[in-house]
Amino acid sequence: QVQLVQSGAEVKRPGASVKVSCKASGYTFTSYDINWVRQATGQGLEWMGWLDPHTGKTGHSPQFQGRVTISMDTSISTAYMELSGLTSEDSALYYCARDLGSGTYLRWFDPWGQGTPVVVSS
Amino acid sequence: QSVLTQPPSVSEAPRQRVTISCSGSGSNIGNSAFNWYQHLPGKAPKLLIYYNDQLPSGVSDRFSGSRSGTSASLAISGLQSEDEGYYYCAAWNDRQDTYVFGSGTKVTVL
Numbered sequence: 001q002v003q004l005v006q007s008g009a010e011v012k013r014p015g016a017s018v019k020v021s022c023k024a025s026g027y028t029f030t031s032y033d034i035n036w037v038r039q040a041t042g043q044g045l046e047w048m049g050w051l052d053p054h055t056g057k058t059g060h061s062p063q064f065q066g067r068v069t070i071s072m073d074t075s076i077s078t079a080y081m082e083l084s085g086l087t088s089e090d091s092a093l094y095y096c097a098r099d100l101g102s103g104t105y106l107r108w109f110d111p112w113g114q115g116t117p118v119v120v121s122s
Numbered sequence: 123q124s125v126l127t128q129p130p131s132v133s134e135a136p137r138q139r140v141t142i143s144c145s146g147s148g149s150n151i152g153n154s155a156f157n158w159y160q161h162l163p164g165k166a167p168k169l170l171i172y173y174n175d176q177l178p179s180g181v182s183d184r185f186s187g188s189r190s191g192t193s194a195s196l197a198i199s200g201l202q203s204e205d206e207g208y209y210y211c212a213a214w215n216d217r218q219d220t221y222v223f224g225s226g227t228k229v230t231v232l
Contacts, residue, residue, distance in 0.1 A: 035221065037167075037223075044208075044210065044223055044224075044225050044226040045159070045161070045167065045210055045212075045223040045226070046223065047212075047220060047221040047222065047223065050221075059219070061218075061220045062218065062219075062220070063220075095166060095167065097167075100169075100172070101155070101172075101173075104214060104216075105152070105153050105154040105155065105214045105216065106154075106155050106173065106214075107155070107157075107214055107221055108155065108157040108169055108172035108173070108212075109157075109159075109167075109169060110168075110169035110172075110178060111166075111168075111169075112166040112167050112168070113166065114166055115166055
């Protein structure tokens with residue numbers, strides 16, 4: 001079955017970077033975009049960015065300008081999200097999700113990975 | 123503050139029906155499709171409705187979606203205790219080139 005499996009929990013110091021992986025299985029990795037979404041404790045869902053595994057093209061929310069890098073390794077069907085300059089406000093559950101939509105205005109995510117907790121603390 | 127506005131919470135008794143609204147700004151949402159996600163405690167979000175009113179395979183037909191202009195609604199009929207959780211609408215914001223989620227609505231089954 002289609003599945004996205006993410007890397008494990010991370011604890012980082014302020015100012016550090018974190019890299020979360022998302023391994024896809026059960027479908028052709030290059031056929032669907034991967035998106036990254038996070039949820040801080042007690043907050044709602046926040047979209048971070050996307051990756052087109054077919055072209056390698058990426059995009060991200062202006063909220064994370066200069067701090068987020070989305071990449072991939074197609075040989076192992078894995079997407080990555082790296083966030084730098086961490087602060088306590090980046091403590092959150094980070095999700096990857098497959099985009100089943102068919103264009104910029106037609107995006108919907110299914111399935112989602114299990115989530116990766118990231119704690120930023122000194 | 124999200125460009126998609128949802129009520130913070132709704133509650134209803136078991137077997138009843140609830141409706142969650144999602145109001146978007148026309149200049150931001152335009153022709154984007156509205157989607158709905160269910161986020162239950164301790165679980166990953168789940169796609170509930172896509173492209174305004176389409177039900178994904180495997181999702182109960184107790185859930186239904188509709189759209190009118192730049193607003194959308196999610197209805198849950200035959201409310202069950204297992205439906206308790208958060209529900210988010212989402213769409214592409216073409217002004218900011220971002221995918222935006224509503225602020226989320228907490229559903230409580232009384």
